[in-house]
Structure formats: structure tokens, C-alpha cells
Amino acid sequence: MDPTSTELDIPSLTIPKYHAALSNGTTTCTALVTTYLARITRYDPTLKSLLYINENALEIAAQKDKQTTHFLNNSHPLPPLHGVPIILKDNFTTHDTPTSAGVQALHALRTTTDSEVVSRLRLAGCIILAKANLHEFALHGTTTSSLGGQTLNPFDATRTPGGSSGGTAAALAGGLGLVGCGSDTVNSLRSPASACGIVGFRPSVGRVCTSGVVPVSSVQDVVGPMGGSVEDVRVVFDVMKSGREEGEEEGEKGLGELEGGNSRRIRIGVLDAYFGLDDPREELTDELVHENTIVQRVMHEALASIKTKAGADIELVHINPSTHPDWRFATLASTADTQVYEFRERLDTFLQSETVISPYHSLKQIAESGEYDQNAVTKVFTAALQNPERFSLASPGYQARLERISVLKEGVRKCFEENGIDAMVYPHQRQLVVRIGSCVQPRRNGILAALTGRPAICIPAGFSPSTCSAAQGVPVGLELMGREDRDEELLDLAERIEGILQKREAPSMEWIK
Template sequence: MSSHASTIDVTELTIPTFHAALREGQTSITAVVRAYLSRITQHDKTLKSLITINPNALSEAAEKDAETGRLLQQNAENTTPAVAAAAASLPALHGVPILLKDNYTTYGLPTSGGSKALATLSSRDSNVVRTLRQNGAIIIGKANLHEFALHGTTTSSLGGQTLNPYDSTRTPGGSSGGTGAALALNLGMVGCGTDTVNSLRSPASACSIVGFRPSLGRVDTQGIVPVSETQDVAGPMGRCVGDVKVLFDVMKGDSKGSVTERRKSGIEKGVFRIGVLEEYFHLETPSSSSSSGTLDAELVAENAIVQEVTRNALSLISSAQDPSNINITLVSIPANSHNDNDWSVSHLLDNGDTQAFEFRECLNKFLQSEGVSSPHPSLESIASSGEYDRKAVTNVFALPLSDKETYSRTSPEYKSRLALIESLKTSVRNLFTKHDLDALVYPHQRHFPIKIGPTVQPARNGILAALTGRPAVCIPGGFSPVTPDAPRGVPIGLELMGREGGDEVLLDLAEFIEGILSARKVPY
């Protein structure tokens, strides 16, 4: 197929639509990649969502076009419809332009973790990237992230401050905010991020896209710049749940066979019971309070909007009439429904989060691993270089340097946190069993993503899934009223946390709800 073949509009382009257009000769991979590169040139100088563009993206696209041509030729030479259909099938990510968070080691491209100190070159792909390429993906670029993926405003010494495409005065969430902002503005088809506490779902909420945190261990994290072995996952991001499903199937090494056939069990159940976690709707005190001990009036007003949008979405979900007889029952879960354990976000962050205890050891092991050519062998070396954003790295970076004995895996405090995590898992399991739940639902963020300036994004609800290892997905839930800074409104994300190991069923449920809400809007 000629690289000059007519193309289709890449705005909101999905993987199935793209592949159908390839099979029908309506476009080429080269034309689509060129369209995304053009959009990057047009928009990203202001957005600052990407750190590196793959200089070989167009040549890789041309190679994939030749492969497409061979497949189509094989199809034309077959005589039976069944054989012809099989011959025309394409690898799951054939020619799909993917954006990688810049903590995935990638052969031929630098991997920085957002830090000037690294720009680490790798002689090999991380396991996930290798799998993506084997399934036909084209890495179009590496996205900005919060420095070392340590918080949620997507501020880094190398990539600067990524802006929210819906309101340039606000952050895009994080730490996978570069990927989220770029996907929202259609600078790539799908993307990959990581999540230690909130980092796949926070940008999804802030940028009106879908971010999926898989169950702990479902996707290989080898070759990804780490933060916490206990909490780190890698996962897919996209503009719709369908694309996230396709990408997840590949990332977890499960790309063979029919996606539809493998998912029947999730939808055939017919009735889904979702617990509405009321505790995660309201602002917390004192963790969300000002120094005077009172909640900021602007944040209170934003929280009221978040609650209204979320409850309107839940009303649509509960009243939806589905022709396939799939029913959703919402169950209110008051704050006192789990009095065997404290689920408050402030408590879990203060007493359960393992990042500061594991970061130094995990990062040092990565920097010294085979295939990674790093200018720094350790966290201490990076700190000595001064080539990082001191405001962005948080105490996760500083504490293990100042007190190695306490902030290690051998300390009593660390063991206490592991014990809390086990207790929390039991508490969540008991609640799901008590109410026969398929998922919990709540807004991902209790107020809007913060204005540009501070490097800490408060009031996010992702820690519950991060500590329990359960799958969680954030989908577009709606928008705030429009303002001069946000002509579309500020995105508000709806988070669903599923059963243990129930990744596929949760994605089925999210896709069904996505169809009810149809809440995503393009930025402009």
C-alpha cells in the first residue's frame, strides 16, 4: 500500500476502526503516523506532554505497510471466506501508534523517568515493550511524567510542566499525565502508563480518558523504572474502554484468540452489584484543610460539583434500560460499613504506603541491572548530581537518603505497613462478600486537578486499589460547568474497583457503563 494513500481523521480514532480502514484500503499506517506527528508538532510545544519522539516512526510505519500489503495479498489469493478472513487478520496492535510513559526502557530511545539525571539508554526493551512490538505496535514517542513517577502533577526536570488540555491553568494529573494529556488531545492512538498509588487513573480523571490499573502482577514490570515493588503496576490508557481492553490483552501476554469470546462470562452474569463508597465522595479533614483548620472554600465548591456530576452519572447508570437485559444495582456503602478497618485515604497514605521504604532499593537494583546504561548507579549518586526537580520528588526520594535504617524493608515500621495492607485486604474482601459486590464506585478525585504551581495533587482516591492489589479503572464521568479557562469544563472521572483478580469482568462492566454515560469530549 502506498504511503500516500488517503487517510482518515485520527481524532478519536480507535484500534478496530483503524484496522478496518487498513483492510479496506482506506488509509495506510504511514499516513496515520504522519497525521499524529503533525498533531504533535502543532500542539505539543504548548502542552509539553512528550519528552522524546521516535525518529524512526515513519520508517517503521512503512515497514508495517508492506506487511499489511502482504497480508491483503494473501487474502486475495484465498478462495474460501473462512480462509480469506483468517489471512486478513492483523496482529492485535498492527501499526498502532503507541505513547509510552518515559519510565519504560525502550531499545533505541532514552528512558529518563522525567529526570535530567538519567536519560538512560537501554540495549533492550522492557518486557512489555517487547510484547507490544511483537504484536505490531509502533512506539511513536515517550511521554512526560512526574519526576521518577513520585506524585501527580506531571512536573519533571526534563519535561517541564505538562498542561491539562481542558484547562491550561491546571495540571493533567499524574504521574502518567504526559500520556493522559497526549491521548486526550489525540497525539497517539493508545498509551502505556504505570500506577503506584493513583498514576494511571489520575490522568484519566483529569483528561477525560480511560486509565486501567490491573491487578498486581498481571502485567510484567521488568525493565520499568520502579518505585515500589509492593504497589507498582503497568497498565493501558486510551480514549475508550474497548481500546484499553485490546492493549491490556497484549500487555498481559494474552493477545491470541477472540477478545469477544473470552469476555462472555463477564457480561453473561446479567446483574452487576456496585457499592457506592460514600466515604470517598467528601473532602477529608484535616488532611484537606488549610493551616487554619478550615477547608478551603474553593475546594469545597469544587467538591460539590464533583459530587453532583458523579451522582448524576450514577443516576444514569441505575436507570439505564439495556436491551440485552444487563442490570446494575447500586448499593450504598456508608462510612461505618467497614468499621473493622480505617479506609480513609489520609490514614492509608500515612500508615500503609510503602513507597519511601522500597524506592531506594528498587531504583538501585534497576540502575545496576543488565541492559541499562545509566550515568548513575544509585539514588545517592542522583541526589549528589542535583539534576532533578527538588520540589517534585517528595519525601519518597528524600527520606531513604536521610534515614536508611528506618526507610528500608527491614524496619519495624515497614513491617507494620505490610501488616496494615494484609488487614485492609481482608476488610475489603469482607465488604465485597457481605454485599455480594462486583465493584465499588467513587469519584477518582474529590476536587478538580490543582492549578499549576504546587507539585502535590491531593484528594485522590487511588490508594485503596494500590494497597489491596485489586483492579481499578477510571472512565470519563462528566464535566464541571464551563469557565473562561475551561471552555469544555473540567473533566471528572468515575473510578470502579473490582473483585480480586477480576480484571476482565471489571473492564466489561466499565465498557458497559461507558456506553451509558458517553461522557468523553475532545478538548477543543
């Protein structure tokens, strides 16, 4: 059989399965890219998940096929991402395509170099298939942008895909690419993973270089992998990461390891404070209470499965809300989040870099142009323009937030130590992903990992009940937050939990005619 015509099982495809098929000659890089391009043509005009398609993708795939033959003939292992079609969030700079951050004013922005992480991906053999839509400037969570419009959730066209990396997540869930990359300043890798039923991994701060990625906050920004499985996310992360885990060379004990090489129970702390609604009673609607009930049911069923199927070496322990400080989103966002102080200066520095060719060179110029979605941006965009002295890196308010982050880090470290836990677990969102028309996704729990710099991963936990607009239900994601700088350890645990839950499910896409 001609491998270019081989039918590929897109919903269950993983990097190892793909590489096995390349090695035994049952498919080619050209065949997979052709399949994805056909799906993009069919589905993306409705999904609106992508901004740019690589017009050279098939040519690159043909080159990869020649390399495959060379590798196999010389008994050389395939590079880790050889021929893997990858989707990048469009805030990763690439020398051969525009980088817009989803903003109309930057649609013509070019760079003379790739971001460091893109260089790593290319060296590992990937094919950059497309660049994805994102929330305007990556500043919020519904993937609404002036350049790409509103991306739809492939499970429910009446809802958003989360954000800000929602274009990448929707494309991967819809089978338009094999793996992807996104950025995360507060929630942005894990929110769309939760909403679209895939895996999104936020590495520890500093594990992956962010140079060349359109910035928001140097304190909170990370970039990381997204995919259909923890296995694929691990493969991409191993390519993206810049160095070894802190403490690894000093022999820090791994998950569940004791002195002398003996093992102990892995203890996962259930962060009860992150399950229910903490809004004032008068602000609660029947729909919100109903959705939170659904999320809690899905999560408790998932935790019950873990407790039942994991075996004696995994123990769930509840973290009493009275034993730790106030970690509510509203509290942390108002006292510790640094975006509003950093964004203008970080963005201006990026736009004025010698490697950037941009029609605008400052946030002020972009604002004056009017070429952006005013409904999609937040106070992070406007505050420093209105009061540059107050919202700057030199302001007392910024220093106070850095001090608050230090206190928060110590509080979380103390909670881990006092409860003897290896990871925390909680729903990424306390409600379902919002409906189309909203530019704000409230009640997300990702800020704790973002401010403390800890690794966190979101995996599928289950679905809401079926409705007229969501025949399969709406995905609900389970988030695990790990120990400081123990990214590989957290991936090990997440892969095990994923194997217990087995809640990954591809959307039917039948609603797209």
C-alpha cells in the same frame, strides 16, 4: 484516492476502526503516523507532553504498510496492534531510545534490551511513536519534571494533567497518539485519565510484568494501558498481560453469573466515604468546597444515568461508611503505603542492572548531582537518604506496613462479600485537578486499589461548568474497582458503563495558536 492523503477522524479513531480502514484500503500506517507527527509539531511545544519522538516512526510505518499488503493478500488477520502508534510513559525501558523517568540526571540513560511489556507490544505490531513526560521519578501527581517541565492539561491550560502518567494522558487527549501505556503505584494511571477525560486501567498486581520499568515499589507498582475508550484499553491490555486470570481455570463464576449458567443482577457498591471532603473544617476553603460540590454533582448524575439506563440487571447499593474501616487516603498513606521503604533500594538495583547504561548508579549519586527538580520530589525520594536504616526493606516499619496491607485486603474482601457486590464505584478525585504551580494533587481515591492489588479503571463521567480558561469544563473521572484478579470482568462492566454515560469528548485545542 491516495490513502496517504486521506483525512482521518482523529478524535473518534479506535484501533478497530483503524484496522478496518487499513483492511479496506482507505488509509495507511504512514498516513496515520504522518498525521500524528503533524499534530505533535503543532501542539506539543505548548502541551509539553512528550520527551522523545521516534525519529524512525515513518520508516517503521512504511514497513508496516508492506506487511499490511502481505497480510491482506494472504487472508491473514492483522496482529492486534498492527501499525498502531503508541505513546509510552518514559519509565518503560526501550533499547532504541533513552529512558529518563523524567529526571535530568538520567537523560542519557540507555538499556540494551526492551522491558518485557515493550517486547510484547512490538511483537503485536505497534509503532512506538513517542515517550511521554511524567512526574519526576513517577512519585507524584502533577506531571512536573526536571527534564520535561510542566505538562499542561489540554482542556484547561491553567491546570495540570494529573499524574504521574500525565504526559501520556495529555498526548492521547490531544490527539497526538492512538493509545498509550503508563505506570501506577498509587494513582498514576487513573489520576491523569480522570483529569484529561480518557480511560486509564490499573490491572491487578501481577497481571502485567513490570520488569524493565523504572521501579518505585514492588508491592504496589503495576503498568497498564490508557486510551480514548475501554475497547482500545482492552486490546492493549490483552497484549500486555502475562497470563490467565487467577481462578479462571477453576471456573470461578463471572460477573453476574450463578450456578447452572443463570444470570443475576450485577451489584455495584457506591463507596459513599469517597465522595465528600474529610479534611478538618478549618482547612477547607471556599474553592475546595465548591469543587467538591461539582465533583459530587457530576458523579451523582452519572450514577443516576446508570440506574435509569442500565436496566434491571444492574443494581447500585450504597456502602455505609460506618460499616467498613477507615479507608481515608491520609490513613492508608501513613500506615500502609510502602513507597518510602522500597524506592531507594529498588531504584539502586535497577540502575546497577547489567542491561542499564546510566551516568549514575544510585539514588544517592543522583541526589548529590542536583540534576533533579527538588520541588517535584517527595519524602519517598529523601527519607531513605536521610535515614537508610529506618526506611529500608529490612526495617520493622516496612514489615508493619505489609501486615497492614494484609488486614486492608481482608477488610475490602469482607466488604465485597457482606454487600454482595461485584465492583465499587467512586470519583477518582474529590476535587478538580490542581492548577499549574502546585506539585501535589491531593484528595485522590486511587490508593485503595493500589494497596489491595485489585483491578481499577477510570472512565469519563462528565465535566465541570465552563469557565474562561476551560471552555468545555474540566473532566471528572469515575473509578470502578473490581473483584480480586478479575480484570476482564471489570473491563466488561466498564465498557457497559462507558456506553451508558458516553462522556468522552476531545478538547478543542483552540487555545493553542
